[in-house]
Amino acid sequence: MIGFASPKGERLPEGAPRRAPSLVAWLILSPLLIWLLLFVVAPTAMLTLVSFAERDSLGRIIWNFNLQNYVRAFDWVWIKILLESVYYAFLTTVICMALGYPTAYFIGRAPERWRGILLMLVMVPFWTSFLIRTYAWINILSKEGLLNSLLISSGLLEEPVAMLYSPFAIVLGLVYNFLPFMILPIYTSVEKLDNAMIEAAYDLGAGPVRAFSKVIIPLTRPGIAAGAMLVFVPSIAMFAITTLMGGGSNPTIGEVIFKQFTSGRNQPFGAALGTLLLIVFIIALWLTHSQRERED
């Protein structure tokens, strides 16, 4: 903190004294308010509205309100795709946790001058385009790719194997993209760990496994929960990665919504699937929020 104490000798809790806004203040804030209403609130409402409409044979919307899109959305075909998307996201979250926890722990417990550099190393790939990072894996996994040629030239394989366009490739692509989202919040929790607690566990005779499961894990739970949410929620709808790595053979929910709005030409049905995804998203957001409130 920079600066001096206020005349009364105490810092004002929120910086400047907060006043009731003047007309000018309202005017300066109004672009932001209009933007939020027009491009955040209104589109979400419109999407929900369209989900109750119908379409004609050319794909135009007919404002004939009914629930048929939702009735159709609960067909097993779509439920299965939603469940599969959730399953891929879940696998991604578990693998990210397994890969990310020891890494975050190591960085958080490293000498202070190393932490910044190690964190930076985790972040740098995350700054580059996710499409390029996904393409990097296509480079390795495709039939003419590096892994196949390596395995063939070393004599382990006779001819190339299809590694791309599979659930394995989908999850790999998601893990590769979202891993930093898991490492960062866990790192924040580990950094706050009280060393004395861990020493006490060892002094009282706990081995590494018990110290880890009984002391370290419970103390870093907020970071684990935050990381899980940051990986799980966006993984469900991240269709660009799943389409590139899965090749369209295992469509995810985001891909289905995308198709309804483009080649499928059924915007109302796509809107209904979108509204359902929105509900899933709001529930997930609300769960994380109430979790955080409880921990504070």
Add this chain to the structure above:
Amino acid sequence: MIRIDSLFCGAWTIAVMAFLYIPIVLLMVFSFNSSRLNLSWEGFTTKWYEALLTNRVLLTAFQNSLIVASATTLLSTLLGTLGAWMLYRYRFPFQRLLGLLIFIPMVMPEVLMGVSLLVLFVQFLNIPLGFTTMIIAHTTFCFPFVLVAVQARLQGLDPSQEEAAMDLGATPLQSFWKITLPFLMPAIVSGALMSFTLSLDEYIVSVFTTGSQSQTLPLKVYGMAKVGLNPQLNALSSIFIAATVAVALAGHFIGKKKIL
């Protein structure tokens, strides 16, 4: 004290770093490979980079990306900075709700933002899809990042400096211009760079809001990656990786720098 568990975590961290970097490094190395396919290393070449320079489609897409990202950055920086300043200075009604609304575009799944904006533009506002719709869409998810960065910086602002300026006869606008703005500059610059890189990289929101004349680079990259291996794409990716890392590092250090 070196314990078995810290040895394990160290080895694990090295393995994770290898997992993060090997694909990117291989991509960059093979962008200099003279073979069309990746099967083996056949010799050093820069021909894929030269081919990029004459690739009209990609150059136009890059130009479009720069137009969208620049406009987005300008709008986001204005909206975010002014918004953060007002929300800090005054107590508005429904301030909590406002905070929630600002937070939503940062976490909302991109596919939802894309489809809902598409529906708004096409069905309700009748704006033809193109640069305008894309810039609006990108600004919607970029400005909250500027706002949050500036808000964080405002927490460290000493109110007595502004008050002193006003006691000495400065108008509120003058004190903002001379005291507050210079203090906020690192956060504004790092927020602006963040907007620029986010916009440059956006695919999902773009695919819903773009028109045929406003195809940006990620849209083209996606199309190329979908078909399969392409050494020109390796070259393009390598340039992009180098550029975004440079911009992001600059933003990171400027954002960190403390002005006392």
